[in-house]
Amino acid sequence: MIAALYVETDGAYFNLAGIDPWDIRRDARTYPGPWPVVAHPPCQRWGRYWHGAPRKPHQFRLGTDEGCFASALTAVRNFGGVIEHPKDSHAWRYFGLATPPSSGGWVKADAFGGWTCCVWQGHYGHFAGKATWLYVVTMGSDGFLFDDPILPELTWGPSDSGPTQEMVERYGYEKARRVGRMALVGGKDKTRIRNSTPPEFRDLPISMARSASPKNSFSQPAKESK
Structure with missing residues (x-):
């Protein structure tokens, strides 16, 4: 089981086998464990x-x-899993996490066993590129962190987020390039498209979270020796 925290009601993480979605109605701040998480604070x-x-x-x-x-952050460090946030999120600096390189690749994020990277969702089906930072913690079945975890090799570097042919024909190349794809999406769909998570990208943090221990965490009391 994977707990999906801070997700959109009836969004990409709903109605999936093995996924327990926590939307605004459930208040993910109260998540007690024990399952690893995919968090979108x-x-x-x-x-x-x-x-x-x-x-x-x-x-x-x-x-x-x-x-x-x-x-x-506490949930991921206790139970394993992934946090997803937009590139250049001030939360990384605020909580003392290392800044991942825009060119891609995994780097150690902190002293708590976390790793971080920068990836563009445009490589995985997002309309506008959507540069994203990930923070990952993986654990063994005994609840202890992996010192050198096996992390996935993603498609690194910026994706193509330039103007589409339809935009060029409608607005001209210079304006379409200057304002970007999302600026040319009008109406109420703009926010939905920008915030959406493509299924192909959604499955990446889910697969990473599955490598974390499903039941053990540092928050559990140690077993008494016999």
Whole structure:
């Protein structure tokens, strides 16, 4: 079993065998274990406009996400699994995680056995490229961290997120290239498309989480010796 935390109601992680989805109604901050997790904590207060919209800056304080990222980090360190956040998330610096190179590849993230990388979801079916940082912790069946875990070789480097032919024909190449794909998606679908997780990419963190111990964690009491 894999617990999918902070996911969209009826979204990509629902109705999947072996996946226990935690949407806003269940409050993933209260996740007690014991299963490894795939966590998508809210990113609004960690991104480029963490302080608010450009026309109304400094409405918010950095990282005021009601403890969502902190609880996701605790869950991954206790039970194993993956956190997904947008590239350049301020949460990495705030929580002392190493910044992964944009060119790709896994690097050690911290002293808690975590590893991190940068990957573009455009290689896995996303419309707009969507550069993403991953934080991963894997454990053995005894609940102890792997010192040198086997991590997947992903498709590294930026994906093609330039203008489509339809956009070039409609707006001209210069404007289409300047504003990017997502800026040319209008209406209510814009946010949905940007936030969506393609099935091919969704399956990557799920497969990584499955390598973590399903039942053991550092939060469990040690067994008494006989």
